[in-house]
Structure formats: C-alpha cells, structure tokens
Amino acid sequence: xxxxxxxxxxxxxxxxxxxxxxxxxxxxxxxxxxxxxxxxxxxxxxxxxxxxxxxxxxxxxxxxxxxxxxxxxxxxxxxxxxxxxxxxxxxxxxxxxxxxxxxxxxxxxxxxxxxxxxxxxxxxxxxxxxxxxxxxxxxxxxxxxxxxxxxxxxxxxxxxxxxxxxxxxxxxxxxxxxxxxxxxxxxxxxxxxxxxxxxxxxxxxxxxxxxxxxxxxxxxxxxxxxxxxxxxxxxxxxxxxxxxxxxxxxxxxxxxxxxxxxxxxxxxxxxxxxxxxxxxxxxxxxxxxxxxxxxxxxxxxx
Amino acid sequence: xxxxxxxxxxxxxxxxxxxxxxxxxxxxxxxxxxxxxxxxxxxxxxxxxxxxxxxxxxxxxxxxxxxxxxxxxxxxxxxxxxxxxxxxxxxxxxxxxxxxxxxxxxxxxxxxxxxxxxxxxxxxxxxxxxxxxxxxxxxxxxxxxxxxxxxxxxxxxxxxxxxxxxxxxxxxxxxxxxxxxxxxxxxxxxxxxxxxxxxxxxxxxxxxxxxxxxxxxxxxxxxxxxxxxxxxxxxxxxxxxxxxxxxxxxxxxxxxxxxxxxxxxxxxxxxxxxxxxxxxxxxxxxxxxxxxxxxxxxxxxx
Numbered sequence: 001x002x003x004x005x006x007x008x009x010x011x012x013x014x015x016x017x018x019x020x021x022x023x024x025x026x027x028x029x030x031x032x033x034x035x036x037x038x039x040x041x042x043x044x045x046x047x048x049x050x051x052x053x054x055x056x057x058x059x060x061x062x063x064x065x066x067x068x069x070x071x072x073x074x075x076x077x078x079x080x081x082x083x084x085x086x087x088x089x090x091x092x093x094x095x096x097x098x099x100x101x102x103x104x105x106x107x108x109x110x111x112x113x114x115x116x117x118x119x120x121x122x123x124x125x126x127x128x129x130x131x132x133x134x135x136x137x138x139x140x141x142x143x144x145x146x147x148x149x150x151x152x153x154x155x156x157x158x159x160x161x162x163x164x165x166x167x168x169x170x171x172x173x174x175x176x177x178x179x180x181x182x183x184x185x186x187x188x189x190x191x192x193x194x195x196x197x198x199x200x201x202x203x204x205x206x207x208x209x210x211x212x213x214x215x216x217x218x219x220x221x222x223x224x225x226x227x228x229x230x231x232x233x234x235x236x237x238x239x240x241x242x243x244x245x246x247x248x249x250x251x252x253x254x255x256x257x258x259x260x261x262x263x264x265x266x267x268x269x270x271x272x273x274x275x276x277x278x279x280x281x282x283x284x285x286x287x288x289x290x291x292x293x294x295x296x297x298x299x300x301x302x
Numbered sequence: 303x304x305x306x307x308x309x310x311x312x313x314x315x316x317x318x319x320x321x322x323x324x325x326x327x328x329x330x331x332x333x334x335x336x337x338x339x340x341x342x343x344x345x346x347x348x349x350x351x352x353x354x355x356x357x358x359x360x361x362x363x364x365x366x367x368x369x370x371x372x373x374x375x376x377x378x379x380x381x382x383x384x385x386x387x388x389x390x391x392x393x394x395x396x397x398x399x400x401x402x403x404x405x406x407x408x409x410x411x412x413x414x415x416x417x418x419x420x421x422x423x424x425x426x427x428x429x430x431x432x433x434x435x436x437x438x439x440x441x442x443x444x445x446x447x448x449x450x451x452x453x454x455x456x457x458x459x460x461x462x463x464x465x466x467x468x469x470x471x472x473x474x475x476x477x478x479x480x481x482x483x484x485x486x487x488x489x490x491x492x493x494x495x496x497x498x499x500x501x502x503x504x505x506x507x508x509x510x511x512x513x514x515x516x517x518x519x520x521x522x523x524x525x526x527x528x529x530x531x532x533x534x535x536x537x538x539x540x541x542x543x544x545x546x547x548x549x550x551x552x553x554x555x556x557x558x559x560x561x562x563x564x565x566x567x568x569x570x571x572x573x574x575x576x577x578x579x580x581x582x583x584x585x586x587x588x589x590x591x592x593x594x595x596x597x598x599x600x601x602x603x604x
Contacts, residue, residue: 029579045579056579176558176567235574242575243568246548247558256478256549265478266545269577272537273544276573277331277347277358278565 001196005112006061009092012207013059017044019211024049033261038064043264051222056267057094084116095268101234103221104134106214110207126199127189131168133182135234137290141217142183146300148213149186156202158194169297174244179294181244233287235274242273303498304390307414308363311394314509315361319346321513326351335563340366345566353524358569359396386418397570403536405523406436408516412509428501429491433470435484437536439592443519444485448602450515451488458504460496471599476546481596483546535589537576544575
C-alpha cells in the first residue's frame with residue numbers, strides 16, 4: 001500500500017502541475033527536499049503566472065519514530081498500544097489562490113498514515129478532502145463542486161458524502177469569527193473501514209478527479225471582470241484564510257511544531273492579504289451574501 | 303491601585319493618540335466596547351493617514367471570574383490557591399505600522415493584574431514592555447531605543463534592563479523561522495517586587511516615555527526615500543509579524559480563545575502582508591543585515 005499511495009500522489013502531482021503550467025503559462029519552481037529524520041518530498045509552486053497569485057502542490061513521504069508526545073496526538077482517534085512509535089506517512093496537499101477575486105481558492109489534501117507495520121486494526125488510515133473558498137458566491141459553482149464530490153463518494157462504499165460534508169463544515173470553522181473558511185466540500189480522517197484497497201481506491205478517485213471538480217469553475221470565473229473593491233475584499237478574505245491556517249489548521253500547527261519543512265507548510269498562505277480594522281460589508285451586498293453562507297453553511301445538494 | 307492604573311492608561315492613550323493624529327493628519331476611529339462578562343475598553347485605530355498604514359491604541363479594563371482552566375494558565379507563574387477565581391485586569395496596548403519601510407513598527411503594552419482582592423503576595427502583578435520591529439536596520443535607532451528604555455529602567459529599583467532585554471529577545475522568538483520578530487526592547491511579566499506603588503511608578507514611567515522612545519526614530523525614517531523593492535520586503539516582514547502574533551503571542555491566543563473583542567485583539571495585525579514561497583535575501587544586502595540581527599540578537603548598549 002505504501003508504494004501504491006506514493007506512486008499515486010506523485011502521478012497526481014504531475015498531472016495537476018501540468019495543467020497549472022498550461023493555464024498559468026509559466027513553469028513552477030520545484031524543490032526536492034529531504035527530512036533529517038527520514039523521508040522527504042517534492043514541492044512545486046507557481047507564482048507570477050497569468051491565473052494564479054500563488055499555487056502550491058506538495059507531495060511528501062515521511063517516516064521515522066514519533067516522540068511519545070506527538071504519538072498521543074496521532075492515531076486518528078485510535079488508542080494504539082504505545083509500544084510502536086514508528087510511523088509512515090505520505091500524501092499530496094495543494095492550495096491554489098487565483099488572481100481574479102471571482103475565482104475561488106481551492107484546497108485539497110489526500111494522505112495515508114501507518115503506525116508500526118500498519119497491519120493491526122487502527123494502525124493504518126487515510127485522510128483528506130477538498131474544499132472551496134470563494135470571495136464571491138456563485139451558487140452554481142458550489143453546487144457543481146459539491147455534486148462532483150458527492151458523485152465520487154457515491155461510487156465507494158467506504159465513503160459517505162453527507163458525513164464528510166458535515167465534517168468539512170465543522171473542521172474549517174474559525175471560532176473567533178464565527179464563520180467557516182469557505183463553502184466547504186468534503187473532509188475525512190481516520191478512514192479505515194473495509195480494506196486498505198477499498199479506502200485507497202476511494203482516495204485515488206478523489207485525487208484524480210480534482211481537476212474535474214475545480215477546473216470548470218476556474219475557467220468560468222477567472223475571465224470575469226473585477227474592480228478594485230472586489231480585489232480589496234479578496235485581500236480581506238485572504239486574511240481570514242491566514243487566520244484559519246495559522247491558528248486552527250492541525251496540519252499547519254503540527255508541521256510548525258515538529259520541524260517540518262517550513263516553506264512547504266506555509267506554501268498554503270496567500271501571496272498577499274489584508275486586515276482592516278472593523279471592516280463591515282454593506283447590507284444586501286455580494287459580500288454579505290458570502291458571509292451569510294459562511295455563518296450558516298448550506299446544504300448544496302437535495 | 304486599580305483606579306490609579308486605569309487613570310494612567312486612559313491618559314497615556316489620549317496623549318499618544320493626539321500625537322498620532324497630528325503626524326497622521328487624520329482622526330482616529332474610536333470604539334467604546336463592553337465585555338459581557340464584565341468591563342470593557344476603548345479602542346482607537348488610525349488608518350489611511352499620512353504616516354501610518356495602520357495604528358491602533360487600545361485600553362481595556364476587564365474583570366470577572368476566571369474559568370478554572372484559564373486560571374491555571376494565569377498568575378504569572380505564581381501558584382495561587384485556586385479558591386479565588388475573581389480577576390481584574392487593565393492595560394494599554396498599541397501597535398503602530400508606518401507606511402515607509404524605513405520606519406520601524408513599534409509595539410508597547412503595559413498592564414496590571416489582580417487575582418481575588420489583589421492583596422496577598424503573588425495575587426497582583428504588572429507586565430509589559432516595548433519592542434521595535436524594523437524592516438531595515440539603522441543601528442543608531444536600535445541604540446537610541448534601547449538606551450531610552452535602559453535609562454527608564456535605571457531610575458527604578460524594581461526594573462532590570464539587562465534582564466528585561468533578554469526576556470524580550472526570548473519572548474518575541476519565532477521558532478519555525480529561527481528569528482526574532484524585531485530588534486527587541488524590554489519585556490517583563492509577573493512584576494511584583496517591592497511595593498505596588500513602586501512597580502506602578504516604573505510602569506507609568508515606561509508608558510509615559512513611549513513617545514519619547516519612538517518619535518525621534520519615526521520622524522527621521524518616515525521621510526526617507528524608498529522604492530518598490532523596499533516595500534515588497536516590508537510586506538514580507540509584515541507576514542512574519544502576522545506569524546508571530548497568530549501562532550505564538552500569548553495575549554492574542556488568550557484573547558482569541560476567551561471571547562475577547564476580536565477587532566481589538568487583531569488590531570495589531572498589519573494592514574497588508576505578503577508570503578512569497580522560498581523568499582531569499584541577497585548576500586550582503588540590507589535585508590540580510592536585518593536577518594542576521596534577528597537570528598542573533600545584539601547587545602545594543604555596552
């Protein structure tokens with residue numbers, strides 16, 4: 001399974017980056033990096049292109065021995081017998097921030113984790129998801145994105161769209177703002193029902209369908225007209241993205257506190273962002289329409 | 303002491319804001335706010351003026367009952383008998399972000415805390431400090447700033463510049479970057495040596511000397527010429543400021559997790575900031591000179 005997952009994430013990274021380099025009309029910066037404690041990764045970042053302010057796609061394969069402290073926070077909720085601190089983790093993680101404020105930021109992450117040899121019940125699991133962060137709400141985009149994800153989930157018995165959609169709304173919550181980061185998508189962790197192969201097939205399907213879920217939205221929105229006010233609102237929303245990632249995101253916190261590769265961890269941050277004191281949106285404005293959805297998530301599919 | 307400190311912080315806020323409104327040539331936005339659980343504050347923020355990108359000066363007087371959880375993280379290291387969860391806190395906190403990249407951001411905060419009636423040993427304390435965050439290093443500014451602070455400390459037997467300078471370097475450390483937020487200043491917490499009055503007199507002296515420590519630097523640097531590259535570097539340094547405040551600053555974390563007034567807590571964030579993937583400074587450049595000091599803090603006074 002380790003090799004199968006590694007092959008998959010590298011191949012998906014290739015495919016996605018090829019697409020970005022076509023629409024962005026530039027090539028990426030690639031960094032092959034190693035982790036002192038074991039393993040490494042391949043980070044690819046686009047910046048200065050036609051479509052994206054910043055777009056990062058990172059693959060990592062890391063292994064080693066967990067500190068007893070880190071081990072406690074691990075395990076996807078499983079209580080493993082603490083004797084085996086060896087771990088193995090591989091995954092792909094991407095965040096694409098478009099220049100056009102009408103085009104949503106997208107994030108996706110698919111990962112596989114093992115403790116020890118990954119053979120015992122609860123010692124292996126998959127996690128991941130994909131979610132959309134628009135600055136302006138286009139309901140048809142939200143429906144399309146959620147529908148695409150639901151179609152994938154429906155094909156796999158280990159997946160449950162309704163549960164994963166709720167999980168996503170709960171995970172990407174910014175308590176101090178009482179709003180979600182975006183309009184959601186799916187999120188799952190500690191997935192180990194059925195066999196490894198069945199879980200992998202679902203995760204692979206998600207990862208390989210990423211472009212199909214996002215590209216039609218991007219193509220439609222990134223050619224729309226926008227003005228300075230739209231751009232300013234985008235920058236304020238980018239600020240919220242930073243707040244979520246630095247204060248609440250578990251992956252980011254874990255990476256910062258465990259000697260991860262900083263530039264790959266913070267690759268998810270937007271190129272630019274803005275914090276205005278007491279910024280308020282106008283009543284019945286497009287900005288307010290977005291905020292309403294971030295405060296009370298909607299069911300996008302009947 | 304409560305009233306004495308309250309009067310002092312309000313009067314210092316007035317004085318500082320008057321100065322800002324003169325040099326910024328605009329008036330501030332003022333918000334008087336109340337805290338549901340007891341107390342409130344007065345926030346004043348300048349934005350769009352001549353000199354500052356964003357400048358916030360906040361005063362708060364809050365009281366109530368601590369949750370046993372919050373109480374544990376409180377107390378400035380003192381182990382109080384947990385029977386008294388009442389608390390009282392007042393302070394002034396300010397962050398000024400100049401437009402000109404040659405002019406440093408400055409932060410200062412002075413606060414007084416009581417547990418219970420604030421009479422028992424260890425049940426009252428002062429905290430605070432002031433620190434400078436330049437994007438470009440002007441050694442004479444650093445020396446002037448530190449020297450001004452040292453002169454204040456030297457006048458008060460409860461203060462120890464050398465210790466407070468070290469404390470500041472340690473506190474404003476960003477582990478994941480292995481750098482400090484700025485060139486330091488002084489930082490102290492849990493100050494309760496001598497009498498309340500002696501501690502107050504020191505803190506009052508610090509707060510009232512703030513303008514004297516900072517204004518000469520601002521005046522010199524905010525008229526300097528700068529180019530787009532300087533501005534870009536400033537934006538990147540602003541990003542680090544955000545990283546420190548959102549990930550490590552105790553006051554910010556505490557505020558976000560305890561239903562503080564969000565806009566007053568996040569007032570400290572810059573108006574705009576920037577994250578470039580794998581940004582590197584040129585060898586022997588002015589940018590590198592700053593980074594060297596952030597990595598290995600200097601002793602500014604012999």
